[in-house]
Amino acid sequence: MKVLMLNERDLDHPFAGGVEVHLDELSRCLFARHGIETTVLCSAYEGARPDETKGGVRYVRSGGKFSYYAQLPSRVRSHWRTGEYDLVVENLCKLLFFSQVYLPGVPRLALVHHLFGLSAFRQVPAPIATYVAFSEALLPIFYRRWPFVVVSPSTRDDLKKRFLPGKRIRVIPNGLDHDRFRLDPSVPVERGLVLFVGRLEYYKGVDVLLRAWRQVIRQRPDARLVLVGAGSAAESLRARLTEKREQASVSFQGFVSESEKIDWLRRAEVLVQPSHKEGWGLTVLEANACGTPVVATRVPGLQDSVRHEKSGLLVPPSDSTALAGALSRILGDSKERQVLSQGGLEWAEHFSWGAVADAFAGVLGAVARREELPEQSNFSHLLG
Numbered sequence: 001m002k003v004l005m006l007n008e009r010d011l012d013h014p015f016a017g018g019v020e021v022h023l024d025e026l027s028r029c030l031f032a033r034h035g036i037e038t039t040v041l042c043s044a045y046e047g048a049r050p051d052e053t054k055g056g057v058r059y060v061r062s063g064g065k066f067s068y069y070a071q072l073p074s075r076v077r078s079h080w081r082t083g084e085y086d087l088v089v090e091n092l093c094k095l096l097f098f099s100q101v102y103l104p105g106v107p108r109l110a111l112v113h114h115l116f117g118l119s120a121f122r123q124v125p126a127p128i129a130t131y132v133a134f135s136e137a138l139l140p141i142f143y144r145r146w147p148f149v150v151v152s153p154s155t156r157d158d159l160k161k162r163f164l165p166g167k168r169i170r171v172i173p174n175g176l177d178h179d180r181f182r183l184d185p186s187v188p189v190e191r192g193l194v195l196f197v198g199r200l201e202y203y204k205g206v207d208v209l210l211r212a213w214r215q216v217i218r219q220r221p222d223a224r225l226v227l228v229g230a231g232s233a234a235e236s237l238r239a240r241l242t243e244k245r246e247q248a249s250v251s252f253q254g255f256v257s258e259s260e261k262i263d264w265l266r267r268a269e270v271l272v273q274p275s276h277k278e279g280w281g282l283t284v285l286e287a288n289a290c291g292t293p294v295v296a297t298r299v300p301g302l303q304d305s306v307r308h309e310k311s312g313l314l315v316p317p318s319d320s321t322a323l324a325g326a327l328s329r330i331l332g333d334s335k336e337r338q339v340l341s342q343g344g345l346e347w348a349e350h351f352s353w354g355a356v357a358d359a360f361a362g363v364l365g366a367v368a369r370r371e372e373l374p375e376q377s378n379f380s381h382l383l384g
Contacts, residue, residue: 002084005040007091010059013045018282019093019113029357031056041075043068073102086368096135109367110148113279114155147373151280153383154300170376174280175353181289187266192223195268197283200231205274208320210240215324217249220331230255265290270330281305288344295326311344
């Protein structure tokens with residue numbers, strides 16, 4: 001089987017995120033376990049090869065941030081005419097592709113991490129956010145008959161609220177590479193170290209975290225916050241640190257390698273994820289697999305990937321006082337941290353890329369044969 005995947009970015013793109021990690025891990029595993037080949041039509045960027053195959057996954061790059069979408073219809077038609085492909089998969093994580101308009105009558109599947117809705121206005125200028133919200137409003141018109149795979153019950157429920165039929169939606173969560181993300185007893189946990197991993201953008205709630213941090217360091221003057229990641233809001237977020245004590249206790253690490261990220265996850269006392277919305281929140285499971293508990297906001301996606309009082313703590317979104325309280329609670333109670341650490345390790349064990357690829361392969365086969373989607377009993381008992 002051969003899949004034609006539409007996604008704006010690949011894992012090596014400067015602004016790649018969890019969606020691209022999912023795409024890369026899933027596609028590699030589909031090839032290794034099931035011989036399913038994937039060609040990803042994505043955008044180009046400085047230094048990138050126009051055509052590259054890695055781990056059985058082919059990346060064909062062309063176009064920039066906006067020209068990518070203008071070029072895509074002709075690129076999709078050109079690839080489909082080769083007769084090599086069995087179905088099209090649209091990875092709906094930014095703008096919708098509407099491939100049924102320019103490539104009608106072919107088997108296709110929509111893969112959704114999360115929809116932006118009004119949260120788009122926290123991330124991009126108002127005209128672009130308006131277009132994103134408008135295009136998402138067209139989902140029940142243009143995608144009503146499509147089969148969907150979503151990564152969390154929250155995203156499933158969001159689609160159902162938008163009048164998409166639940167019988168066409170299957171939940172297959174993110175997986176984990178347990179060979180890389182695992183507890184290493186030789187790496188000591190640093191007392192007072194709070195870690196954030198992700199894009200430095202306002203929709204990630206980093207501004208709320210910085211407000212909460214002022215309260216944390218009043219109670220824990222020895223605590224320090226490390227922000228791992230890059231983004232368009234980095235400088236404006238840095239400018240919010242006006243007091244010397246704040247500046248001294250907060251470190252912006254920028255983009256780091258995968259091995260460096262894993263080292264930070266193992267060293268941290270707690271990972272914090274204050275996002276306003278996520279599809280799933282892969283970093284929280286990665287932290288749990290490394291033995292690190294999580295404090296996160298009770299929002300779509302994170303309320304699925306974090307087990308409150310078991311693998312971490314959930315707090316209301318945009319509530320800096322509650323966020324500060326939860327962080328201080330874990331930093332101040334080593335016994336509770338140990339309980340949450342053990343609970344996180346046990347929770348993370350349920351998720352692997354192999355199981356995700358096996359479930360996804362079954363869906364791809366059904367879509368290519370134009371059959372009903374198989375049930376996902378392996379995950380329904382975990383996620384509901």
